[in-house]
Amino acid sequence: MIKKIWLIFLRDLKVNKRDFIAVYIIAFPILFAVGINLLTPSINDTTVNLALIEGENPAQATYLKDFAKVEVFKDVLAVEQRVAKRDNIVGILPKGNDYYILQQGNEAEGVVDFAKALLTFYEQDVQIANTNAEIIELGRTVPPLKKLLVNIAILFTSVLGGMLIALNIVEEKVDRTIRAIHLSPISRKTFLLGKSLMGVLLPIYGTVVLVWITGFRGVNIFQMLVIVLVSTIISLLIGLIEGLNNDDVINATANIKILMLPMAAAIVAIELLADKWQKFFYWIPFYWAYKGNDVVLSQIATWQQIIGYSCIVLLLSSVVYIYLAPKIRKGLE
Amino acid sequence: MIEVSNLYHSYNKDGKFAVKDVSFEVKEGEIFGFLGPSGAGKSTTQNILTGLLQLQQGNVIVAGYDVKAISNKMFNKIGMSFEQSNVYSKMSAKENLDFYRKLFDVKTREPEELLELVGLGDKANVRAGEFSKGMKHRLTFARSMINNPLLWFLDEPTTGLDPAIASEIKDIIKAENKKGVTVFLTTHNMYIADDLCDRVAFIVDAEIKLIDSPKNLKLQYGDKLVEIEYIKDGETLKETLSTIQEDDLKHLQDIIGKYEVQTMHTKEATLEEIFIKVTGRGLA
Structure with a gap:
């Protein structure tokens, strides 16, 4: 049975390598991971950029470099051109004996306020040693934006696994080959398991790739894979049902996108909504x-937590399975 | 090899039967033709025999297996060539056969040998999606032989093929049958049935009307006829007359005595004519 499941998977893989959409789906985790790396700053990146005139006040430049990313330019015009660019950067330019702040106008308020404060600190000769603030570390070692994007990408990859299953089943339906498979010594259960394997292995491979490329190499990969495996069940079921009920690739993939809605709702609820609203998304x-x-990505997960979350996902997926199983069986006839 | 008794099937389970009280048996080594017009119940019966449709009522034994509790092992013994070709279009002819052969638990035939047999030897590495309809049909036919089936279901095996290829396919069927393979042939083509079948069953409106060998049917139902073409008053006329009925015989003698006969052939009733006579229905 295992040999035949593997055989069906290898056939799907061979055909997927010849299909542009399938290749794109398989390559997606790599592309997304590279995109995350390009678009998000690391935990140590400063978010305040300052533009100064080169050699105008070297002591000031040295002072400011301790608190912000400083870029220097040959004259006022060059600073103005730099500030006019799209990112958050403000200029600090001399005016008589004083300095003024040059901004584009759409910078984040905090960036401008921080620049103002830095200028004042420099003028007042405030040193780090002068502070009496007590430092309490929250232990956040992972960039929050990056973690959010990687988490979304991992969930998205599981949905793509369902999409790939649907693509492969629609291919069988369009070529009418399911009837031929039914007349071989392969049981329908073996056929479904073979077709589902792609939807399990893609998220596993995708998660490993995402975690590796985005630099979350310190996470407990086993904990991660447990969560990934249970979360693929729902995508897998939807992939099977959409594949069996559609004769057209575009329709099947479009219908699978419905999964994005509860996925997006869950993410928005956790990230943006208050505690009192959470129960509506359970x-x-x-x-x-x-x-x-x-x-897991925050590297604070305990096995108890992982087992707890996994059991809830399994339970919810079982309900979906009970509802969809008869439809899947009927779709195979 | 096949035993069917009192088979009924209703798609909507509403009392309207696609197959009604069908009973027949196919002996080992026989070529059995299942003939009838579209919608008569041929495909429904075949789908039940092969397990593609669930048995609702009746008893069916195929290759020693009871279809009520179908065993996957049964499929090692049977092969099926579909009317509508069904091969993976993104895979080459050889890849199609290579994949399919690995699904079986019995000794299989070499893909190259089968492709050669159906005239696709030089297309082994061409994707099936690039094949013509006829070539896909031949690939489907070749695939049905891959597990050396003891019982071979053939659904319209020569449909869409040019006469030369159709003749080759018929020769392959005859050759396999000589090796001992039992053939269950579903068709509405009476010529191929006449040429190949040891026995035929006529099915119309979900019921089997008769089962017999083509030879017996011709003896039982076929009239002996003469087709004559002659010139009368400068005009060429054509008539088909019985050599048994007295009036026709007298008329035939008149024609031969009075007019210039162009052509005259004795004519045996075709299976199609017998089908129409027995069932009162055409095969369209």
């Missing part, structure tokens, strides 16, 4: 998968 398996991924 029914979404992605809600618990996201929470599980979040603690």
